[in-house]
Amino acid sequence: MISVRGLQKRYRVHKRAPGLKAAALSLFQRQYTEVAAVDGVSFEIEAGERVGFLGPNGAGKTTTLKILSGLLHPSAGKVSVDGHEPRRRENAFLEKIMLVLGQKQQLLWDLPPSETFELNRAIYRVPRAQYERTLDELVELLEIRDLVGRPTRQLSLGERMKCELACALVHHPKVLFLDEPTIGLDVSMQMTMRRFIKNYNERYGATLILTSHYMDDVAALCPRVIVIDKGRISFDGKLEDLVRRVRPDKRVVLRLGGPVDIHALKSIGAVIRHAEGEAVLQVKPGDVSRSVAHALSVLPVRDLTVEDAPLEEVMRELFEQNRAASAGSEPSA
Amino acid sequence: MSVRSTVHALPTLLRVGFAGAVAYRAEMFVWALATTMPLIMLALWLAVAREAPMGRLGKPELIAYFLATFVVRQLTASWVCWNINSEVRDGTLAMRLLRPVHPLVAYAAENIAAIPVRGLVSLPIAIAALLLVGTGPLTRDPALWIVWAISMLGAWLVTLFTNFAIGCLSLFLESSIKLMDVWFSLFLVFSGYLIPIELFPPGMRAVGDWLPFRYQMGLPVELMTGAHDRAAAFALLGRQWLVVAVLGGVVAFVWRRGLGRFAAYGG
Numbered sequence: 001m002i003s004v005r006g007l008q009k010r011y012r013v014h015k016r017a018p019g020l021k022a023a024a025l026s027l028f029q030r031q032y033t034e035v036a037a038v039d040g041v042s043f044e045i046e047a048g049e050r051v052g053f054l055g056p057n058g059a060g061k062t063t064t065l066k067i068l069s070g071l072l073h074p075s076a077g078k079v080s081v082d083g084h085e086p087r088r089r090e091n092a093f094l095e096k097i098m099l100v101l102g103q104k105q106q107l108l109w110d111l112p113p114s115e116t117f118e119l120n121r122a123i124y125r126v127p128r129a130q131y132e133r134t135l136d137e138l139v140e141l142l143e144i145r146d147l148v149g150r151p152t153r154q155l156s157l158g159e160r161m162k163c164e165l166a167c168a169l170v171h172h173p174k175v176l177f178l179d180e181p182t183i184g185l186d187v188s189m190q191m192t193m194r195r196f197i198k199n200y201n202e203r204y205g206a207t208l209i210l211t212s213h214y215m216d217d218v219a220a221l222c223p224r225v226i227v228i229d230k231g232r233i234s235f236d237g238k239l240e241d242l243v244r245r246v247r248p249d250k251r252v253v254l255r256l257g258g259p260v261d262i263h264a265l266k267s268i269g270a271v272i273r274h275a276e277g278e279a280v281l282q283v284k285p286g287d288v289s290r291s292v293a294h295a296l297s298v299l300p301v302r303d304l305t306v307e308d309a310p311l312e313e314v315m316r317e318l319f320e321q322n323r324a325a326s327a328g329s330e331p332s333a
Numbered sequence: 334m335s336v337r338s339t340v341h342a343l344p345t346l347l348r349v350g351f352a353g354a355v356a357y358r359a360e361m362f363v364w365a366l367a368t369t370m371p372l373i374m375l376a377l378w379l380a381v382a383r384e385a386p387m388g389r390l391g392k393p394e395l396i397a398y399f400l401a402t403f404v405v406r407q408l409t410a411s412w413v414c415w416n417i418n419s420e421v422r423d424g425t426l427a428m429r430l431l432r433p434v435h436p437l438v439a440y441a442a443e444n445i446a447a448i449p450v451r452g453l454v455s456l457p458i459a460i461a462a463l464l465l466v467g468t469g470p471l472t473r474d475p476a477l478w479i480v481w482a483i484s485m486l487g488a489w490l491v492t493l494f495t496n497f498a499i500g501c502l503s504l505f506l507e508s509s510i511k512l513m514d515v516w517f518s519l520f521l522v523f524s525g526y527l528i529p530i531e532l533f534p535p536g537m538r539a540v541g542d543w544l545p546f547r548y549q550m551g552l553p554v555e556l557m558t559g560a561h562d563r564a565a566a567f568a569l570l571g572r573q574w575l576v577v578a579v580l581g582g583v584v585a586f587v588w589r590r591g592l593g594r595f596a597a598y599g600g
Contacts, residue, residue: 011596066427066597069431070430070431071427071430071431071595071597072595072596072597073592073593073595087593089430091338091433094431094432094433095338095433097431098431099427099431101427101428104424104425104427104428105425105428106428106431106432108349108353110353110356110357111349111352111353111356115349115352116349118345118349119342119345119346119349120432121345122341122342122344122345122346123338123341123342123345123432123433123434124338124433125337125338125341151356
């Protein structure tokens, strides 16, 4: 469905020091540097997959999504989305895809979202009956019935995002690029959106690429993740494999029926958190059974769960490892 | 661009464009009023005409000319250059590019959709003027009215294409508003907006004939006010559509080249 080979995107960026003198000098002599936003990225995505793009700010995630949706022309490399070269922006391609940018809107600012829905219905030639059925469902699932008649400019960020998603799906795109789709949403609405997106993918077999800074989005939606850092892929595989590779240790979360001695906890594993009635311990994967058995025998345990390390921590560690590796490979001055 | 998508979407684009135009009623009304420069020029030229005759232009002809100028300006206005500049700078052009309808068509529909609102300002003035000076200075040749209608479409296309082409230069230059200002300054001089072309010295008039500005404004006004016989009208109309064709080519070239430079900022 999606094939990316050796993708590069380079920008020429004007560089100038602050201050009046530098401003005046820049009138006559400009200095430019070339920035590689995406630097040799390759991957394949099958039809119907849900893939999460992860990476720190400026890693190249959104740039890649914009290239895949035909907004940006790559500097080098080959990109194919369902047989189309995105940069050509063929009609057949544009009718298959949609990009939802959390920081940008396609909703008409001064008009109610219902007007943009109607506009998309006309542009994508969605039959009236199908449109009404789809819209009714979207409005119900996203809980936006009261919002679609209000001018977009009067909606909150979260309300707008829900309407944006509805607007993007009016024509049932086969490929959905989501850039921070849950930005500005409260926790309950984030969960609704995740459920909704997953349901859309399963029901229509749509291919989905998601970027989000909320790791819960990625954990809930994407069996596969592609980690991009400094324009390069540093991991491509299953989410659990990423966790296992970066932070293999397990978390044993204990709900306790009474006070416990810290030394008793330390005898089981590394103490991550210890508060009244709760303790979180970190243990080696091979020691889980032994540690759990030991905890149950010596502590007043009311409840116990074994979890992976939180994804946020895994990502932080991965980026630190990458930074350390690239610092080590750079020649010293 | 998909012709099917475009044709299918056009009525909705126009309806939504109209809804957008009336969303800020006061702003649109004030803006339409702000284009009353021809009425100011009319007062000025009437004062000049009292001192000395100016070719065929007496008081009724001057009134007809500048009111026609006002109406033509209202009906052929375009502000696409400002839209593109702002959308390139903040990256919102991206959202237009995702749709299978050429942005030029979407912008054009927005401009056309605002015409009824602008008509609310221009029509009462035109009707009042007709009652005041009568239809004497207007052409009575039905063929020339047909030529006029075609020239209005041509004038609007010249204005739209110019706006779009200069707007697209922001893809190369970050901002092209100042270039539009330069264009507008030349438009004020060479289009007949402030000074009827027939009052130009012959040398300047010859230059103006080969510039696009006259075909944005002067030609339809001259046709309305009977400045040309049929042969001259057809020749000028041909020249206007040549300008439309050339500008269409420029638009296609600049757009294609500019898209490759679009940075889709933000998000």
